[in-house]
Amino acid sequence: MLAERTALLKHSDSAAVWTAAKAAIVSGEQIIDLTAEEIRSDLPLMVREGTIIAINRSINRDTETGAPTKLREAIARRLSSETGQPWSMDQVAVTSGSKHALFNAAMVLLNPRDEVLIPIPHWTSFPAQVLMAGGVPIFIETRDTKYVPKPSDLAAAVTSKTKAIVVSTPNNPTGTIYDREILTEIAQLAAERDLWIVFDESYGAFAHAPHTHHSIVSAAAEARHRTLIANSLSKSLALTGWQIGYLAGPKSVIDAALALQRDTGCTPDVTSQHALLHHLESSDDVFEQKLQRQVSEARTLGLSILSTLKSIPQPSAQGGFYFHLDIKGLRQSTKGPRPEFNADDVVNVLLNAGVAAASGTIFGDPDGVRLSYGIDLGSLDKGLRRLSVTLNTWN
Structure with a gap:
């Protein structure tokens, strides 16, 4: 059975x-x-070069959970540049892609029967991960509002059991980008009702003019302490087979996610970590x-x-x-x-x-x-x- x-x-x-x-x-x-x-x-040139360097140096030992300090520091610097807010390495955990990051977030945030608001259409893993963590997905229709949730619909769905709101922009599958106004309104709702924001920006590198991608912590700085950011570096660098991403947020949550990761999974392989670090330190974004x-x-x-x-x-x-x-x-x-x-x-x-x-x-x-x-x-x-x-x- x-x-x-x-x-x-x-x-x-x-x-x-x-x-x-x-x-x-x-x-x-x-x-x-x-x-x-x-x-x-x-492959990106600097990723390829970093891989070769790691192999030639016989870098084949396990690293600490969440990746080496230098890689987490490099990602924190990148986040600081992208969001306009300071990030430190202890607010970042490197994961085996964004799906791993989001699963860790669900597992450390949710108690049994906690509700999570998820706009429809949604990426397939969002409700599955909530259910696996014992939570209850609450779906918010967006198909008649150009695939953007109405703040009033979100607010109406909040109950005493609501724990978090999932925000995915640019969205998979719709390709919709949430503008600063809607992000600000979501952040205000989260603050008023004491909710977590799970912010998936795995496709953030691909915003098509005149549309612009904004991090929710840039649009609403007050959301910083209640937001978890998941990103897939393997998407923005066309490295999906490498399965490398990160989870960023308050240190207390990241510490819990790393504790979970130590006993249930692992960080991406050491070669990928060093290749990505080399890219982040050496690339000119070409x-x-x-x-x-x-x-x-x-x-x-x-x-x-x-x-x-x-x-x-x-x-x-x-x-x-x-x-x-x-x-x-x-x-x-x-x-x-x-x-x-x-x-x-x-x-x-x-x-x-x-x-x-x-x-x-x-x-x-x-x-x-x-x-x-x-x-x-x-x-x-x-x-x-x-x-x-x-x-x-x-x-």
């Missing part, structure tokens, strides 16, 4: 579609994969700027092709590297698969047409389909044109 918590780790029908798409690609079928949560790119231009060019191409869709509005794609399609208009088509179809059906049809997409049902949005534009331009062009032709046949 398995532990009851394993029932929380469910695979949806759309997850099965994703698995089928991967299997088709592996078997050699001509499937264009628009599901990846990564950018296809070469690689990051190149990566941002690559993503911006892909976004421009994608939006141009998606503008040909007849029943689906063009996604805003303000940040990150995802297009989130609102398929509600397809329900009104007489040529759709059936009146009650949802995103899973669309994804299945697209897979048969040679395009792998992510169903919004795994993000809490049965009317959404997520497409990644982190792939090469040739494949993106071909995949989106296939998608457009397929969906336009339903009109």
Whole structure:
């Protein structure tokens, strides 16, 4: 008999579609994969150089939990520069990606039955991690407000059991960026109701003009002592396979997260740590700027092709590297698969047409389909044109 918590780790029908798409690609079928949560790119030069240095120096010993002091100091300096507020190394824990950071946050903040406000659509791991920690996810609809939560909706959902608010910007899957005004209002609500803010800015490096990404602690300095920041350095440096990120926040919370990490997981491998440190100490941001231009060019191409869709509005794609399609208009088509179809059906049809997409049902949005534009331009062009032709046949 398995532990009851394993029932929380469910695979949806759309997850099965994703698995089928991967299997088709592996078997050699001509499937264009628009599901990846990564950018296809070469390694940053300074990361590559740092890796070689670490290997040549035979750096192969374990490091202290949370990473070496120098790496945590380097990340603290970066945070200080980005937020305009001072950070120290004891307010930073290096983790195996942002998912690890967010899991640690849930485990050290939540008691059984504590409630956490999570705007929909949401990244798949947010509710799963809350449930694993014994908490209760409370979903806040944003699909009718351009994927930005209304402060009044958040306030109305707060109860005596509410412990935290999850803020994800730029958002996965929608690509929405929260402006300073909404961040300030969320911070004010958190202060008034004594709530934690779990701030996921894993896609913060990819904000598309005229939109700008803001850290919530920059928009509202008073939120600093009640905010935990999770970031995935492997996203901004196209190192998703390296699984390296960090959790930043008050020292007392970071100490608790490190204590948890010592007994339940580990810090990224020592080579990755030293490679990242070398990059942070030696890089001139040329690689990051190149990566941002690559993503911006892909976004421009994608939006141009998606503008040909007849029943689906063009996604805003303000940040990150995802297009989130609102398929509600397809329900009104007489040529759709059936009146009650949802995103899973669309994804299945697209897979048969040679395009792998992510169903919004795994993000809490049965009317959404997520497409990644982190792939090469040739494949993106071909995949989106296939998608457009397929969906336009339903009109």
